[in-house]
Amino acid sequence: MSRLSWRPGDVRLSVAIMHHPVRGDAADRIVEACRPLVARVVTDPAPNAVRSPLRTAKVAWAAIAEGATHHLVLQDDARVADGFADLVAEAIAGRPRHGIALYTDWISPQNSYLSRLAAVAGSPWAPLSPMEWTPALAFLLPAGTAAELASYLAPIPDEVTDDDQMMARFCRERSVPLLATVPHLVDNRGMPTLISGHGGRHHATVWAAPAVPPAGHWDVDPRIDEALAARSQYRRHDEYVVQVKDSRCSIRLLRPRTGEPGGNEFCWYWDDWCDLIGVGGREVTAGLAACLDTLDHRPPPRVATEIWAAGYLLGLDAAQVRRGLSAPLAVATPGAIRAAVSSWVHAGLAAPLDAADRAALIELGSAAVALGLRRRRPDPLVAAGVPAGAHGEDIPHDNPYHHN
Incomplete structure (x- = not known):
């Protein structure tokens, strides 16, 4: 069937x-x-x-x-x-x-x-x-x-x-x-x-x-x-994920062939390493100040920067995926974007914030996603002349009974 x-x-x-x-x-x-x-x-x-x-x-x-x-x-x-x-x-x-x-x-x-x-x-x-x-x-x-x-x-x-x-x-x-x-x-x-x-x-x-x-x-x-x-199959050296943990936005390159376990959280700070995924730090934060000016409530500035960076990188990544599709895909609803950002805000902060701060961060992160979705970035490996999948199937073999 x-x-x-x-x-x-x-x-x-x-x-x-x-x-x-x-x-x-x-x-x-x-x-x-x-x-x-x-x-x-x-x-x-x-x-x-x-x-x-x-x-x-x-x-x-x-x-x-x-x-x-x-x-x-x-x-x-x-x-x-x-x-x-x-x-x-x-x-x-x-x-x-x-x-x-x-x-x-x-x-x-x-x-x-x-x-x-x-x-x-x-x-x-x-x-x-x-x-x-x-x-x-x-x-x-x-x-x-x-x-x-x-x-x-x-x-x-x-x-x-x-x-x-x-x-x-x-x-x-x-x-x-x-x-x-x-x-x-x-x-x-x-x-x-x-x-x-x-x-x-x-x-x-x-x-x-x-x-x-x-x-x-x-x-x-x-x-x-x-x-x-294709974003997370341990086949390309530019595969990555973005995380928000302890009020800090980080990029984790998956690093095939290294044998790192799937739960390893060896990450780099986003502003130090975002050039490896094809975007500069200044571009990431370019719209932050203007968006902060539109908020009724301003969240703590350091946390605001981290949530904005995570949202922008997520939107940029999604835009790249959409451009590579051979079949049409519905535009993400505002509710879906807010849900994705909201769980970052509620789970990723080092210290609890009040309801007003959390609401402002969700609004800020959602705006960053929307901005990233409208931007274009080059594929860093393709720009360097390395075709997708060129590194082959690099999934490491794990110990069958060992939890890392």
């Missing part, structure tokens, strides 16, 4: 919810929110043992309902968008043979940026990094592939704990194409983590609520995916 012949009614979705008893009735609330989908709660088979998401994931990925075309595994700290059952069926019909994440974490080193990039470029699909951990909070696969994943996970020792890393390794070895829905259909409810070392606040990068995607949102030409995927 071809992609275009799939309809939401063709999707028969099996749902399992990973649950630990210390979370009380959290899973029951997700069961109700998923209706009319029938979600099965899969409880940790050894809840008093050392905590291991992998132990429960093994059972959850094997819990595929008979006759299902696809299988979704949710974790019990998830919350789903209103109208979830219909939305997820429509999304699956748009990309029925892919692994689909319904969530990316707003501070993940690569996938959060790739989700923001897709949102600003106007795409409902964000191709994900082949090296970063799979967003295990809400992830689905075709039923046959899900059964293969269950068999793959079964012999791995529970002590490995990190189901998301093992899922990423499986998808990489099987060449399973990975996409995230944009906007995300699942958010993290912000419950305390059960695993040490995984603290902090966790939420969706581009959350669907309160607005939900309209009918037909997911059915776009798959050539869009190819153009966006």
